[in-house]
Amino acid sequence: xxxxxxxxxxxxxxxxxxxxxxxxxxxxxxxxxxxxxxxxxxxxxxxxxxxxxxxxxxxxxxxxxxxxxxxxxxxxxxxxxxxxxxxxxxxxxxxxxxxxxxxxxxxxxxxxxxxxxxxxxxxxxxxxxxxxxxxxxxxxxxxxxxxxxxxxxxxxxxxxxxxxxxxxxxxxxxxxxxxxxxxxxxxxxxxxxxxxxxxxxxxxxxxxxxxxxxxxxxxxxxxxxxxxxxxxxxxxxxxxxxxxxxxxxxxxxxxxxxxxxxxxxxxxxxxxxxxxxxxxxxxxxxxxxxxxxxxxxxxxxxxxxxxxxxxxxxxxxxxxxxxxxxxxxxxxxxxxxxxxxxxxxxxxxxxxxxxxxxxxxxxxxxxxxxxxxxxxxxxxxxxxxxxxxxxxxxxxxxxxxxxxxxxxxxxxxxxxxxxxxxxxxxxxxxxxxxxxxxxxxxxxxxxxxxxxxxxxxxxxxxxxxxx
Numbered sequence: 001x002x003x004x005x006x007x008x009x010x011x012x013x014x015x016x017x018x019x020x021x022x023x024x025x026x027x028x029x030x031x032x033x034x035x036x037x038x039x040x041x042x043x044x045x046x047x048x049x050x051x052x053x054x055x056x057x058x059x060x061x062x063x064x065x066x067x068x069x070x071x072x073x074x075x076x077x078x079x080x081x082x083x084x085x086x087x088x089x090x091x092x093x094x095x096x097x098x099x100x101x102x103x104x105x106x107x108x109x110x111x112x113x114x115x116x117x118x119x120x121x122x123x124x125x126x127x128x129x130x131x132x133x134x135x136x137x138x139x140x141x142x143x144x145x146x147x148x149x150x151x152x153x154x155x156x157x158x159x160x161x162x163x164x165x166x167x168x169x170x171x172x173x174x175x176x177x178x179x180x181x182x183x184x185x186x187x188x189x190x191x192x193x194x195x196x197x198x199x200x201x202x203x204x205x206x207x208x209x210x211x212x213x214x215x216x217x218x219x220x221x222x223x224x225x226x227x228x229x230x231x232x233x234x235x236x237x238x239x240x241x242x243x244x245x246x247x248x249x250x251x252x253x254x255x256x257x258x259x260x261x262x263x264x265x266x267x268x269x270x271x272x273x274x275x276x277x278x279x280x281x282x283x284x285x286x287x288x289x290x291x292x293x294x295x296x297x298x299x300x301x302x303x304x305x306x307x308x309x310x311x312x313x314x315x316x317x318x319x320x321x322x323x324x325x326x327x328x329x330x331x332x333x334x335x336x337x338x339x340x341x342x343x344x345x346x347x348x349x350x351x352x353x354x355x356x357x358x359x360x361x362x363x364x365x366x367x368x369x370x371x372x373x374x375x376x377x378x379x380x381x382x383x384x385x386x387x388x389x390x391x392x393x394x395x396x397x398x399x400x401x402x403x404x405x406x407x408x409x410x411x412x413x414x415x416x417x418x419x420x421x422x423x424x425x426x427x428x429x430x431x432x433x434x435x436x437x438x439x440x441x442x443x444x445x446x447x448x449x450x451x452x453x454x455x456x457x458x459x460x461x462x463x464x465x466x467x
Contacts, residue, residue: 008049013108014069015044021154022062023252033057046106063318077104077111079428084118086432086445119146144260148267149339151253157340158316159271162245166275169241173276177230177302180277184233188218192240196233198222208395211236223392227304231273238272246272271314277301278311284322287312291413292323292402294369294387305389309400313340323411328401332363337398345382345403354426354433355440359386359401371414373406375423377433381406383415436460 019029030040034057042048050058059066081100085091104111120143173183185196194211199219204210208221209232218236220229238246246268255261278301290296297308306329315322326345329338362370369387376382384403391397402414409415427433430443437460444450444462451463 009055009070010046011050011070012044012046013106015040015050017108018058018062018064018069019044032061077108079432080115081111082432083428084114087118089121119143144257144263147256147260148263151264152267153341155253156316156342157314159245159249159268160317162242162249162268162272163275163280163314163317165242165245166238166272167279167281169237170276170279175282176300177226177277180234180302181226181230184230184237184276188233188237188240192216192237194218194236194240196220196236198229208232209235225304225392227298227302227307230277230302231304231307234273234276235269238269238276242272274303274307274311274314277303278307280315280317281320283311284315284320287315287322288411291411293413294385294402305387305400306398309402310338310340312402323404323408326403328359328399330360330399330401332360332397332399334360354429355442356424356438357384357426359384359399362386362399363388363397369414371418373415373418373423374403374426377425377427377435381423383409383412383418385412385414436464 019026022029024032026037026040026044030037033040033054035054039048043050043054055066055070058064058069078097078101081104082097085093085095085100170180173180173187188194188196194216196218197220199221201221201223204219204221208224208228210219211217212219218233220232224232246265249268250261250264253264255264278297283297283301286297286300292312294305294308297303298305301308303311309327312322313325313327324342326342327338327340328336330336357372357374359370359372362368365388367388367390369385371383371385374382374384382403382405384401386399386401389395389398389400404412406415425435425438427435427438430441430445432445433441434445439460441461444464451465453463
């Protein structure tokens with residue numbers, strides 16, 4: 001834990017964040033920890049240090065990773081704040097990094113408030129363009145999607161009650177994709193009076209799945225591969241058989257508006273479908289036992305690359321956790337369609353990615369995975385794998401990217417053939433990256449002053465001062 005013996009740990013902000021994530025008030029948490037509410041209040045206000053005994057109580061009661069809890073999520077919050085404060089509206093202030101780190105570390109609530117306000121500012125900036133394109137009567141906001149992504153990340157992409165109910169249902173249906181392909185339509189017919197039919201593409205007019213409420217008939221496009229058919233049937237079964245845990249998860253997330261609620265319902269039903277086709281314990285055992293071999297997991301569970309990759313990010317059951325992974329889904333133009341980040345992941349939230357990493361080269365590898373070892377500006381190193389999905393009817397090709405911290409190298413097979421020194425130095429985005437020796441820069445770091453000299457031309461495109 002790299003702490004000197006005489007150093008006192010003041011972890012008040014992290015305790016408050018943990019308590020909020022658990023949905024507890026101070027009295028409830030104090031009762032669970034066996035301490036007085038006043039003592040917990042002192043800890044949260046940094047008026048008392050967190051003792052070793054208290055750390056053990058916290059990790060034992062809430063199944064925390066001790067190193068991650070002590071290290072905190074300050075780096076991730078600071079990364080977001082650094083991007084926000086590089087915006088043209090405030091970058092002239094030149095807020096130093098140590099002040100940003102202080103806010104992220106000691107005032108996480110304030111950091112989150114600034115992040116939310118910046119998202120709202122982004123919506124306002126896009127409003128005129130959308131009015132011009134769509135007309136004032138149909139202006140759409142990006143806020144619901146931002147809210148959904150933030151909600152999933154806050155819950156570490158895991159819904160325990162829904163996952164457990166889906167796993168129980170899956171065990172009743174049988175083991176393996178062949179069994180599920182037969183059992184799910186039979187269950188839909190017998191328990192819910194819903195028939196399943198595979199239809200010609202022309203009949204569904206571009207849809208891949210359509211549920212006819214009046215005839216209680218689920219129609220699947222013949223263009224869907226077997227993995228898509230299995231997932232579509234599991235989605236329908238989840239909405240019918242898992243209605244109660246789906247509703248419970250929906251209420252717990254408390255969407256702020258109807259559009260956010262609609263997105264959340266689809267996300268939760270997709271989660272239930274994945275948990276049916278890839279039940280937690282079996283999937284975790286297969287992932288850990290085979291070092292997250294994506295091809296093997298696809299074959300064993302009859303799932304697509306994206307389904308497997310997404311499922312790997314949801315394994316956060318207490319005492320049975322999977323590998324902490326980050327996930328990106330990127331289209332051929334570089335737009336991020338799906339994003340799930342864990343602490344310290346080098347993923348931009350408000351700007352473009354790093355050109356030196358360039359996972360897009362996997363689009364040209366004939367469907368083969370492309371692995372890389374990357375090193376962030378702060379020294380954190382990650383193993384990543386990128387693989388392109390095939391183009392199918394109604395679906396453009398996309399890039400699925402998974403990554404984990406290098407310390408988990410023994411649990412994945414992606415980096416086995418990459419020599420340790422061969423790490424690609426990357427940043428989150430050019431406008432917030434402070435690497436001086438980068439020849440791939442498209443713009444200078446906005447928190448640094450440019451340093452062009454008339455008597456020399458350097459090999460880097462945008463020389464800047466260190467401080």
